[in-house]
Amino acid sequence: MASGWSKFELDGQGPQPGQKFNDPQGLTFHDDKLLVCDRLNNIVQILNQDYTCEKALGSFSGQFAKPFQPQSVAVSEDNHYVLLDKNNLQIVVCDENNKVISIITLPAGVDPWCIALLKGFVLVTDVKGHRLLKYTRTGHYVGDFGGLGDKQFSYPYFVAVNSMDVIMVSDCHNCCIKCFDSDFNYLYQYGEKGHGDSQLYGPGSIAVDGADNVYVCDSNNARISIWSRDGTWFCNLFHCEVRESA
Secondary structure: OOOOOOOOOOOOOOOOOOOOOOOEEEEEEEOOEEEEEEHHHOEEEEEOOOOOEEEEEOOOOOOOOOOOOEEEEEEOOOOOEEEEEHHHOEEEEEOOOOOEEEEEEOOOOOOEEEEEEEOOEEEEEEOOOOEEEEEEOOOOEEEEEEOEOOOOEOOEEEEEEOOOOOEEEEEOOOOEEEEEOOOOOEEEEEOOEOOOOOOEOOEEEEEEOOOOOEEEEEHHHOEEEEEOOOOOEEEEEEOOEEEEOO
16 A cells, blocks of 8 residues: 555445445556546546545546546656546546546447556557557557467456556456566566466456556455566465465
8 A cells, every 4th residue: 555545434425325436447546646437426536645535537528429437547757647438438638627638539349448558658458359459648549469369368457567668467367467568578477377376366457566566456366466576476465464475
């Protein structure tokens, strides 16, 4: 957990009494703020360390064909917000005042789930296409990478990029995290299918801390698996307990 944050039960934020969010999806930390994609409330909530909502992104009423529904969020080096709007098959780049700077329109048939930023480019997971899409920040399509197969991807839901520009993809049905350099050359992977300490079963969301340690939601093993930057397994988190490696 980022410095300054503590355990706390959030007060209701959603439309129903006592509801915190309405279908929260992507999360990210930025400048000691926690950004939450509050999908069915049609906003991204920016929370302070006392868990109050400082600002909401997503006041785009009437600008798009369908209601804005944020699925994933990233923040660029120039402090622009990059928001995956799954409902409209688009990526919205906006400033803190909800001014739209650019829109990346995704093609029909794409199943976008997560975005990550890499050297001025936007990476998008296309789950049912079993690939990554690559765009410039201004919306120019650069290309894609992957395909269905054991040696490629099988339902890649999440993507993250560390400080060394290593691209990490949670390859859900192949039960591993595959890692590539910025040119999509294969480097190494985290885990393999199974229930052992250094194995994964249905890996989901990926988070990277300041030391480039990697936190993986190991969904079907009901734990969070923690790895070093080079792919060495550290430990697994079970609820609030940590089981250290031998």
